[in-house]
Amino acid sequence: MEVTERFGPAEQTPAQRQALLDEVEALKATQGLPPLSPFGQRLYQRYVAGELSLAECSAELRQYYGQA
Secondary structure: OOOOOOOOHHHOOHHHHHHHHHHHHHHHHHOOOOOOOHHHHHHHHHHHOOOOOHHHHHHHHHHHOOOO
């Protein structure tokens, strides 16, 4: 498998990236936190597809919600 520097060792494939997001959402649910907004869902779909890194998703979220 070709390693992409944009992603960490545990997020090289779309399946790994989806599993990571599934774990995060499950943890959020156990803490009573709301699910991702539609905007966040679209960003993270792009993350799973390999178009954005987690850092890029975070930057987009901060900019969108005015916390940059």
